[in-house]
Amino acid sequence: MAIAPVAAAAAARITPPAPPTAPATADRTSFASALDSVARTGAQADRLGTELATGKLQDISEFMAASSKAQIAVEMTVAVRNRAVEAYQEIMRMQV
Amino acid sequence: MGMFDALDNAVSGATVSRTWMDAISDNVANSNTVRPAGEEPFRAGLVVAESVTGPDGVGHGVAVRGIERRSGVAQVVYDPDSPLADEDGNVTRPVVDMAEEMTNLIIASRGYQANLAVMDRVRDAYLKALEIGRRT
Numbered sequence: 442m443a444i445a446p447v448a449a450a451a452a453a454r455i456t457p458p459a460p461p462t463a464p465a466t467a468d469r470t471s472f473a474s475a476l477d478s479v480a481r482t483g484a485q486a487d488r489l490g491t492e493l494a495t496g497k498l499q500d501i502s503e504f505m506a507a508s509s510k511a512q513i514a515v516e517m518t519v520a521v522r523n524r525a526v527e528a529y530q531e532i533m534r535m536q537v
Numbered sequence: 538m539g540m541f542d543a544l545d546n547a548v549s550g551a552t553v554s555r556t557w558m559d560a561i562s563d564n565v566a567n568s569n570t571v572r573p574a575g576e577e578p579f580r581a582g583l584v585v586a587e588s589v590t591g592p593d594g595v596g597h598g599v600a601v602r603g604i605e606r607r608s609g610v611a612q613v614v615y616d617p618d619s620p621l622a623d624e625d626g627n628v629t630r631p632v633v634d635m636a637e638e639m640t641n642l643i644i645a646s647r648g649y650q651a652n653l654a655v656m657d658r659v660r661d662a663y664l665k666a667l668e669i670g671r672r673t
Binding site: 499500502503505506509510512513516517520524527 | 541544545547548551552555649652653656660663664667670671672
């Protein structure tokens with residue numbers, strides 16, 4: 442009897458995993474909205490900085506608070522990215 | 538974000554303290570503003586602050602409701618050399634208590650600095666939270 446080649450039989454049995462559609466889009470929208478809010482805090486800090494430079498700003502503490510918020514938001518985004526990359530690298534290091 | 542409420546409350550407190558310092562400086566600048574005898578004298582401005590509460594009972598800082606003027610009897614002084622004196626030589630002194638204004642100035646400036654300290658501590662606390670689990 443003819444022995445079927447391994448490659449054809451094995452390829453017929455192994456099906457590739459279904460790509461994760463729903464979780465990926467959910468992560469993307471929440472991440473995109475988080476980036477939007479970070480961009481908003483940065484734009485607010487820039488606007489108040491311009492007002493301070495042109496002398497229209499009444500309260501300097503408002504500008505300091507907005508720049509603190511922007512700094513925290515940016516560092517939070519960087520920390521999220523670092524955690525995601527670390528988790529990915531941890532999984533990739535696993536011996537198969 | 539809701540996490541920045543502490544910063545917003547501190548900013549509102551600093552703004553109210555700054556408005557109070559503005560009013561105090563106006564009062565001190567006008568502490569020698571005499572007016573003709575029959576007229577209403579310059580009255581010191583007092584800032585009325587009101588706490589802001591959300592619908593769920595959580596506080597959201599403070600806001601300036603308005604500026605009231607000090608009530609009190611105006612002092613009519615005999616000063617015939619003043620260019621504003623009427624035919625009897627009387628002028629009206631402003632209703633400003635210098636001792637009270639200087640004390641309020643100390644309180645207002647300390648309040649401003651306290652709100653700035655709150656902003657500083659809150660910012661440091663949040664930046665520390667981002668270091669949880671950092672390896673290097």
